[in-house]
Amino acid sequence: MVTDSTAGAGVGGEPECSDSLRTFGAVVQALREHAGLSRAELGELVRFSKHTVASVELGRRMPDPAFVERAEPALGNTGALRKAAAHLARQPGLAAWFRQWARLEAMAISLCTYECRVVPGLLQTEAYARAVSLSVPPLPDEEEMSARIAARLARQELLSTRRKPPTAFSFILEQAVLERYTGGKEVTRELLDHLLGVMERHWNVEVQVMPLRRPVHAGLDGPLQLLETPENQWFAYSEGQKNGRLITDRKEISVLQQRYAKLRSQALAPEDSVSLLKRMRGAL
Missing domain, CATH: 1.10.260.40 (lambda repressor-like DNA-binding domains)
Structure with a gap:
């Protein structure tokens, strides 16, 4: 997102x-x-x-x-x-192609995310979000970056268990994303603490780590997201460089659901993911 x-x-x-x-x-x-x-x-x-x-x-x-x-x-x-x-708009920080997905995401009852590039915004810390902003050209000015980071942190309200019903979140993250040390060791240490804290505090959030070595991998076509609306309708979203696509075709969504199910079976179980994150944290 x-x-x-x-x-x-x-x-x-x-x-x-x-x-x-x-x-x-x-x-x-x-x-x-x-x-x-x-x-x-x-x-x-x-x-x-x-x-x-x-x-x-x-x-x-x-x-x-x-x-x-x-x-x-x-x-x-x-x-x-x-x-x-009819005249509602967001500031330029939200890509035009993402707006439809963002509106669906805000009302979703379940949301599944596989990510192989960066930690998803819903799980980022302020320092990590800043480090990512400073990694991808063109670089923002301070005002734009501050607004972007503030918006991202505010958006994490979606994780709240006070929502009725709370959204059920499934995240699958590549271990390589965490091993990249985006922003340096201190930023990564804080990020790992944050991930462990989210998993401990939010019973509606499941995080699985995809290990570095996985000879058969269902996510080689790239990141994907799936969500379910309160009416039990499913949507999907895929994204690349400077573009994204909201997917509504049931056959395409079915293919992505199959891939996500396979990814869940290939990633470490949530409890094993916690153990790995703790070992990574201890090694820093």
């Missing part, structure tokens, strides 16, 4: 707040308060959590189309939300 637009930092970027998002959020909040509703009460009416309502109102999250359509009648049927939603 960067080149995965969720993973790295220099190529695609993260969802970032924009004036239009903040303005839309302010309109939602004003209409909600005028209707005498709490965030939790509006959440029940639009079938999203109160945390999602808060994120929309604060301009941190692009509202899903279903949110807009359900909120409109709940907040007076003025037509203001539909009209305002």
